Amino acid sequence: xxxxxxxxxxPAPRLMPRPSLxxxxxxxxxxxxxxxxxAPGDRLSVDGLARQFGVSQxxxxxALIRLExxxxxxxxxxxxxxxxDQLSATRFRDTYDFRLLVEPATAAxxxxxxxxxxxxxxxxxxxxxxxxxxxxxxxYSRFAVADAEFHGQIAEAAGNEIVRESLHRLYTHMHLFRxxxxxxxxxxxxxxxxxxxxxxxxxxxxxxxxxxxxxIEASRRRMEPxxxxx
Amino acid sequence: xxxxxxxxxxPAPRLMPRPSLxxxxxxxxxxxxxxxxxAPGDRLSVDGLARQFGVSQxxxxxALIRLExxxxxxxxxxxxxxxxDQLSATRFRDTYDFRLLVEPATAAxxxxxxxxxxxxxxxxxxxxxxxxxxxxxxxYSRFAVADAEFHGQIAEAAGNEIVRESLHRLYTHMHLFRxxxxxxxxxxxxxxxxxxxxxxxxxxxxxxxxxxxxxIEASRRRMEPxxxxx
DNA sequence: ACATCAAATATCGTATCGGATATTGGGTGT
DNA sequence: ACACCCAATATCCGATACGATATTTGATGT
Numbered sequence: 001x002x003x004x005x006x007x008x009x010x011p012a013p014r015l016m017p018r019p020s021l022x023x024x025x026x027x028x029x030x031x032x033x034x035x036x037x038x039a040p041g042d043r044l045s046v047d048g049l050a051r052q053f054g055v056s057q058x059x060x061x062x063a064l065i066r067l068e069x070x071x072x073x074x075x076x077x078x079x080x081x082x083x084x085d086q087l088s089a090t091r092f093r094d095t096y097d098f099r100l101l102v103e104p105a106t107a108a109x110x111x112x113x114x115x116x117x118x119x120x121x122x123x124x125x126x127x128x129x130x131x132x133x134x135x136x137x138x139x140y141s142r143f144a145v146a147d148a149e150f151h152g153q154i155a156e157a158a159g160n161e162i163v164r165e166s167l168h169r170l171y172t173h174m175h176l177f178r179x180x181x182x183x184x185x186x187x188x189x190x191x192x193x194x195x196x197x198x199x200x201x202x203x204x205x206x207x208x209x210x211x212x213x214x215x216i217e218a219s220r221r222r223m224e225p226x227x228x229x230x
Numbered sequence: 231x232x233x234x235x236x237x238x239x240x241p242a243p244r245l246m247p248r249p250s251l252x253x254x255x256x257x258x259x260x261x262x263x264x265x266x267x268x269a270p271g272d273r274l275s276v277d278g279l280a281r282q283f284g285v286s287q288x289x290x291x292x293a294l295i296r297l298e299x300x301x302x303x304x305x306x307x308x309x310x311x312x313x314x315d316q317l318s319a320t321r322f323r324d325t326y327d328f329r330l331l332v333e334p335a336t337a338a339x340x341x342x343x344x345x346x347x348x349x350x351x352x353x354x355x356x357x358x359x360x361x362x363x364x365x366x367x368x369x370y371s372r373f374a375v376a377d378a379e380f381h382g383q384i385a386e387a388a389g390n391e392i393v394r395e396s397l398h399r400l401y402t403h404m405h406l407f408r409x410x411x412x413x414x415x416x417x418x419x420x421x422x423x424x425x426x427x428x429x430x431x432x433x434x435x436x437x438x439x440x441x442x443x444x445x446i447e448a449s450r451r452r453m454e455p456x457x458x459x460x
Numbered sequence: 461a462c463a464t465c466a467a468a469t470a471t472c473g474t475a476t477c478g479g480a481t482a483t484t485g486g487g488t489g490t
Numbered sequence: 491a492c493a494c495c496c497a498a499t500a501t502c503c504g505a506t507a508c509g510a511t512a513t514t515t516g517a518t519g520t
Contacts, residue, residue, distance in 0.1 A: 018480095019307070020307055020308075020502095020503070020504090021503080021504070022503080022504090023307075045470085045471065045472090046471070046472065046473090047470075047471055047472080048470095048471085055504075055505085056503095056504055056505040056506070057472085057473090057504090057505085057506090058288075058291075058503070058504050058505070059503085059504070061292065061472095061473090062291065062295055062503095065292055065295045065296060065299075066295060066299055069295075069296055069299030069300070070299070077249070077250060077253075077472090077473095078250075078471090078472060078473075078510080078511050078512065079471085079472080079511085079512060079513085080471070080472065080512090090391070091391070091392070094390045094391050094392040094393070095392060097390050097392075097393075098332075098390060098392045098393055098396075101331060101332055101335050101393075102328075102331055102332065105331050160324045160327050160328060161320070161321070161324050162321070162324040162325060162327075162328045162400070163324070163327075163328055163331075166328075166396050170392070248510095250472090250473065250474090251473075251474070252473080252474090275500090275501065275502090276501075276502065276503090277500075277501055277502080278500095278501090285474080285475085286473095286474055286475040286476070287474095287475085287476090287502085287503090288473070288474050288475070289473080289474070291502095291503090292473090307502090307503095308480080308481050308482065308501090308502060308503075309481085309482060309483085309501085309502075310482090310501070310502065
């Protein structure tokens with residue numbers, strides 16, 4: 001199989017198990033979607049992708065079924081796949097309501113359960129995001145990725161895998177929305193992150209909860225205008 | 231395609247779009263899993279199922295990829311699929327922590343937003359569950375299905391689709407656990423449901439939240455011993 | 461210019477096939 | 491009895507082919 005945009009892969013060593021083409025196609029397509037190189041509604045033709053990647057339909061289909069299960073593409077029977085729509089206003093509202101339900105309590109749990117290594121990793125993450133606080137689009141993309149990781153780290157420190165999985169899915173969709181419509185790095189967000197980490201590091205569960213709630217509410221206010229501008 | 235255990239399907243009318251074999255296999259396999267006719271670790275052979283259902287490998291694969299995405303089966307590269315393990319103690323804990331985070335607030339939202347028709351549907355649901363409060367295994371299976379629907383109805387009345395989807399996935403996994411290990415209909419659960427519906431119908435958000443929290447905590451206490459008995 | 465229709469073309473969904481890999485069963489040695 | 495090895499068999503994965511269905515294109519009529 002030949003990768004679509006990247007350099008040719010070196011041959012896999014014989015002793016390593018060879019990943020399936022279906023998995024490789026999935027990762028490549030996911031990277032395309034995540035990198036925002038496809039717009040909502042773009043057709044994803046099984047035959048076209050098979051030609052593009054130089055493989056048969058089988059791994060293409062396997063990858064697309066997985067992406068559909070994750071809500072990143074939609075399938076129309078007998079007609080094919082397309083990139084899923086952006087977040088609707090309703091979905092945006094649901095997302096933030098859900099986050100406000102789950103993430104403050106998660107931050108509180110992280111304050112109670114985080115290991116010193118996890119706290120150190122959170123500090124590193126906020127430092128790194130602070131360095132990305134300039135207004136280029138590429139930096140914003142990196143900021144959005146780092147932001148999702150940051151929230152995932154908190155969920156992991158809280159120790160509830162179901163919460164982490166739920167947020168992971170939400171963040172993928174939010175990431176796409178941001179890349180398309182919201183390219184302003186929020187210096188305020190970095191400060192809000194710092195406050196969350198400080199509370200977690202201080203083992204202040206109530207403080208972490210309050211800081212996370214404030215952050216999410218501010219994040220919502222920052223993004224809400226995008227639903228009027230589009 | 232011939233169905234595995236059921237009667238032959240009548241021919242689809244010409245004017246109706248014909249569902250894909252992949253979708254049909256998915257529904258049949260899901261029904262098998264949901265009906266607990268497969269045990270954790272059971273192998274699901276692509277070739278074997280293709281022979282059993284009288285179709286090619288292709289729709290079998292499509293269905294299994296979807297079931298894997300839902301966590302109901304697991305795939306081992308080059309080796310095949312098997313039924314996923316039951317809930318672990320950790321996963322059980324995470325599930326209940328998540329439910330306690332999400333469902334009381336959802337019940338409160340339902341008390342604020344439910345339509346009269348939705349309230350009526352909730353009443354009907356609790357009545358139906360009350361009639362299933364006998365200790366046969368078949369009734370427990372129906373009870374478990376009705377219980378999941380009941381909670382889904384509350385999430386729907388609350389009006390947050392992300393919450394509804396998250397709970398739907400959780401309930402599928404819990405349903406399987408119950409069928410395998412916990413077959414005692416909880417008369418108490420029915421009373422707890424009644425209390426939740428009464429609070430929602432009375433537009434008492436705080437009461438609904440309290441009743442839901444109490445119900446989930448009681449449900450956890452009822453199911454926890456199963457992790458010692460196995 | 462727009463609507464309708466039919467043919468051509470592209471694509472989807474499935475079946476079939478074959479090579480790669482895993483599993484199973486039998487034989488041998490300790 | 492257990493461990494190891496190897497051959498036979500089963501299964502997985504991907505490629506290919508083909509019929510069913512959707513989409514596109516061009517012609518025709520108003």
